Amino acid sequence: xxxxxxxxxxxxxxxxxxxxxxxxxxxxxxxxxxxxxxxxxxxxxxxxxxxxxxxxxxxxxxxxxxxxxxxxxxxxxxxxxxxxxxxxxxxxxxxxxxxxxxxxxxxxxxxxxxxxxxxxxxxxxxxxxxxxxxxxxxxxxxxxxxxxxxxxxxxxxxxxxxxxxxxxxxxxxxxxxxxxxxxxxxxxxxxxxxxxxxx
Numbered sequence: 243x244x245x246x247x248x249x250x251x252x253x254x255x256x257x258x259x260x261x262x263x264x265x266x267x268x269x270x271x272x273x274x275x276x277x278x279x280x281x282x283x284x285x286x287x288x289x290x291x292x293x294x295x296x297x298x299x300x301x302x303x304x305x306x307x308x309x310x311x312x313x314x315x316x317x318x319x320x321x322x323x324x325x326x327x328x329x330x331x332x333x334x335x336x337x338x339x340x341x342x343x344x345x346x347x348x349x350x351x352x353x354x355x356x357x358x359x360x361x362x363x364x365x366x367x368x369x370x371x372x373x374x375x376x377x378x379x380x381x382x383x384x385x386x387x388x389x390x391x392x393x394x395x396x397x398x399x400x401x402x403x404x405x406x407x408x409x410x411x412x413x414x415x416x417x418x419x420x421x422x423x424x425x426x427x428x429x430x431x432x433x434x435x436x437x438x439x440x441x
Contacts, residue, residue: 249399268403281391
């Protein structure tokens with residue numbers, strides 16, 4: 243899961259915290275926006291620009307072909323600016339000190355990528371993928387396939403397993419309704435679905 247993602251987040255409390263590994267292993271959906279013709283050291287907008295290139299010859303058809311070529315097993319190299327552990331330390335700790343490290347590729351699965359829009363520079367896609375997928379890595383590879391570079395500009399997590407963002411509530415809603423029993427009936431289905439985990 244890409245740590246830069248906003249959107250749906252499953253919050254576990256009390257006994258349910260024992261299920262954290264289960265939820266981390268679930269498939270996920272993301273809506274990702276990225277900019278072509280630019281590459282940064284972090285593969286997102288937080289990093290310094292290290293390359294810019296022309297978008298000549300890149301159109302919807304070419305972009306769609308590149309995107310669809312990634313469906314299936316994906317040999318992913320995590321971003322160097324990530325929490326991936328190397329000798330007990332997160333990779334970004336080495337990256338910030340300009341220390342060279344080698345991150346091993348890991349096979350993840352991209353079940354489906356839907357092309358949503360492209361304005362000649364910025365593209366939006368929807369990705370259904372396995373746990374452990376870094377969307378920054380996916381975008382980076384799209385840029386390499388096209389030869390112009392690409393950088394993730396925004397990322398929204400819309401589904402985790404069977405939990406969809408359309409059924410979620412905001413932190414503000416949760417705080418406003420903290421003492422409303424009827425409000426918490428919205429979560430009965432989720433609670434019932436976890437009963438089996440606790441015997």
